[in-house]
Amino acid sequence: MSTPSVEPVLLPAKRRVAQLAMLAFAVVIIMGAYANVGLAIDKQIPSGMLTYGLGLGGFMLAAYLVLAKFAPWADPLILPLVTLVNGLGLVMIYRLEAAKMGGASATNQLVWTGVGVVLFSVTLIVLRDHRALQRLTYTAGAVGLLLLVSPLIPFLGKEINGARIWIGVGGATLQPAEFAKLALVVFFAGYLVAKRDVLALAGRRLLFIDLPRARDLGPVLITWGFSLGVLVLQKDLGSSLLIFGTFIAMLYIATQRTSWVLIGILLFVGGAILAGMLFSHVQDRFTVYLNPEDPALYDKVGGSFQLLQGLFGMGQGGVIGTGLGQGHPEQIPLAFSDFIFPATGEELGLTGLMALLMIYALIVERGLRTSIAARDPFSKLLAGGLSFILAWQVFIIVGGVTNLIPLTGLVTPFMSQGGSALLANWILIALLVRMSDAARKPPPQAIQDEGMTQVFQR
């Protein structure tokens, strides 16, 4: 029996002031970027600078206050980083709208950002303990699958640009896959935490690989089949790749078994070859990937025109970029959504893109750090899964538009114009913030030295 130490335990710093300062800095950068666009296009500071800048600043201040009240121990870096990316997206959309690009609407995006911040706040306020989600494992799974297939429901689903990934609600369209991905990560986390021992330990060894039991393969095969189904029926390559890859990563994190990764990769390659043989649009994407500069592909409908325009823009930008408002990103089709990354590359150059990728990497890193610091397996897996899906999504879309991997349509998180993705990603960030608050919150401290009997303040 030893007596507890009398020295006070050092509490981790909350660093709220630093967070506020960084948040202000992010907003100042964004306002500077607005001013830049206006000066380049109209030779005057745009009226939008105050509207958009202060709008964004106001939203972020609200988010900060909610965070400070309801998740005081949360990671101080996540919110300012997300603010910067979200604001940069707003600036690019504003800039494309100023270039009279059809479809670009900075006002809509700002409104969606506001709604995103509301959802962020609501999530933080309502979900005081994220472990409540563990009890909803199968509900989340069912909701996720339902959301994923919802675009296929007659009258509800809508086909836009050849992909049936939208549903019409009232006058608005939503992309349910964005929300489905959150629900599915919650489901995977809950399911894998419950089943990880059996998935990890049972099985037999063949050569160097531990093969799982056939019945344990079930969930993997079901997920694989499901993502293929999504691909086939909705022609949504991006989402199926996103969900399948995330599932494999989480399976690996939960079981620590490399064999799952190998099986996953084999299944993916098999599925991709199968899809390539069966569907011309998958094959087209692949030929475009291999040879985007081929003139025949360039002129073909659904060929490499869009990809190459993005690459031209990036080439034009070079190391320092043309400067905001001084390039021609409106040349790139869908520059405000899927191709916002090359559009940014044209005007901010390599310098801007490296900074942008660094910000994404930092957000992911903060998420993974949360995951490592978390105290229970479900939190670890959920935080790890959410961080990975964010990184994976950036990789798929940015790699696609920069011709690193074949192009599959996905939104660039927080940047691309589109409400669904923005809302879903703000909820994702709220979950990470909630978990980082839980992870960093110091364990209850003894109020006084009372020997064997202690009173805790919770």
Added chain:
Amino acid sequence: MNGPLKRAALVCLLMFGLLMLNVNYLQVVRAQGLREDSRNTRNFYARYEIERGRITAGNKVLAESVDTGSNKYRFQRRYPEGKVYAPVTGFFAPESARDMEASKNSLLDGSDADLLIRRGIDLLTAKTSKGANVDLTINPKAQEAAYKALGASGKKGALVAIEPKTGAILAMVSIPTYDPNPLSKPDKATVNTAYDKLAKDDNQPLLDRAIERTYPPGSTFKVVTLAAYLESDDTVGPQTEVDAPQRLDLPNTTADLPNSGGAACGSGRVTLTFALERSCNTPFAKIAMSLGYDALKEQAEKFGIGGEPLEIPLAVAGSGIGPEEDQAALAQTSIGQRSNQMTPLQMAMVAAGIANNGVVMKPYLVNRVADAEGSEIDSADPEELSTAVSEETAGKLREMMVSVVNNGTASAAKIDGVSVAGKTGTAETSQGKAPHAWFISFAPAEDPKVALALIVESGSAGDDASGGHTAAPIAKSVMEAVLGR
């Protein structure tokens, strides 16, 4: 679970690392290639982002950039005077430019090193840099008169008018010509279609006949032959009598050299003035044969013929009297036939040299270049090209050329109250084809303000075209325009 989490973090790091590497590869290694790809329309937009300077002639705007407010093609080129000045201004097409638009491009678009200070000031005062304005020496009245007179009744040809004392080009017309406006639209496809149509046209509207093409000068070249004769012997003058047979026997050939139409030239023994007035062939051929090829070539070179190719700043095709052959060939060369080939500009320089007391000034088109704020960057500095003949010889030639207008073949060029000096030319092209009609002149003879040369091409003014009937009246209207009559 921390082990696999760390490995997953490593995978994430790897993914971002790959993205960063790839972005570097694209924007550094491949940037140049991507920028220069012909399908990258951004280069093409850059041409329209700059407010190019104006091209003016006096108070007349020949070319200007108009702010359309369009995002893609903001500044578009317009040519308010269209066809009239096309051989001078050229055009500004999406992928190329021609004539003044091309040769003064770096000043017009503001990229020239001479505009460095202006650009620096603009940068400091946060102003958008504009290109410099280029003012030409062209006299709009003369240009328009020449365009109207030459362009009437479907003629083809060219006219160049020079201020003899400076070399400033007052008018430069080539017909048929083109409208630079449709060639300067920011739309490659329409421009290429329009250009191809012009390029395939048999009448060659894109050709600047004044400087880009040479023609046999015909009898106008007799002035050069005569100059060589006068220079060779001080005692020779307008009243010196020379042999003028009806037909001249050419040595070592069976052919004879007749006068125009086989006519007799006076009594067979005439004064030089008479020979020039009537434009007899035989006396000049005889003179040339006695002077020899070298003397004729030397005299031609003193007028700038066959020297360094001129840049005014547009590139001028080279003129020349042809290689040395036999005496028979020399006889034909002396009257502007055989391999004798001149640009209209070169013949205008011959007239201007005589008008300017024998001194040939370097011809030029740019009067003044000023930046967008009006500060002068460059202005014309008249330069002597060569001394063609002595002042005395120039005086004799002037006297005889005035006589050609007053008493000879060029009576159609007479202007009331002004003494005009001139020489007609009717150059044979090939057997059975209509001749080119030439005319060179300057006025007023005692204090020349304008010297010019013009050609009306073979076949475009009837089969009986001649320098006196076809070309001289056109010259008259241009001289009147310059002299304000």
